[in-house]
Amino acid sequence: MIGVVVVEDDFRVAQVHAEFTERVPGFRVLGTARTAAQARELIDAHSPDLVLLDNYLPDCAGVALLAELDVDAIMLTAATDPATVRAAFAAGALNYLVKPFTAEQLADRLTAYARYHSRLPVTGGAVDQEEIDRAVRLLHEGDRPAAPKGQSTLTSQLVLDALRNGGGARSAAEIAEELGIARATAQRYLAALAQDGRAVMTLRYGASGRPEHQYEPIAATR
Incomplete structure (x- = not known):
């Protein structure tokens, strides 16, 4: 089971993201945080595998918090300026999903992350270039827009x-x-x-x- 912490300043949005996440098989939400301080406490207490992180937090920008964390993270944010996007990836974000998004779009990225997580575990022996390339492809397999109108x-x-x-x-x-x-x-x-x-x-x-x-x-x- 992949443990997730949702970091989002709007509690209603945080609940929606938590519900979207728990619909995906193999994922469990360990808690939600509305501030960077709460996020640090939750992460220290629960050691999640993944953080779903907003950039607009009241006490610290999400990308600044991300630079402190030693945990996988996907940005879920309305921030679309290139500087923030680049800063997020530079700080270690594995993916970036712009609000608003559908449950299916998040599920696609979480499912891809689960395959990446399984292929490239935190512990284990050395991996070769082919295995690294395969893990990266798996991680971004879900990076696609929603299906065309009228399609599932x-x-x-x-x-x-x-x-x-x-x-x-x-x-x-x-x-x-x-x-x-x-x-x-x-x-x-x-x-x-x-x-x-x-x-x-x-x-x-x-x-x-x-x-x-x-x-x-x-x-x-x-």
């Missing part, structure tokens, strides 16, 4: 997983049959994956001479 993030992920597990290029008809969805639906999701750079589309010519679209995942993570 869950279905999009199922289609992408089917591509990754297929062992080669696949057509919309093949994906539709595997997932039990309409061919037109599979085609729509595959086209969206190709548009946002997670898949590549090529043409396959059959006996009839009519080309069929086929898709392969880009940078599939093992």
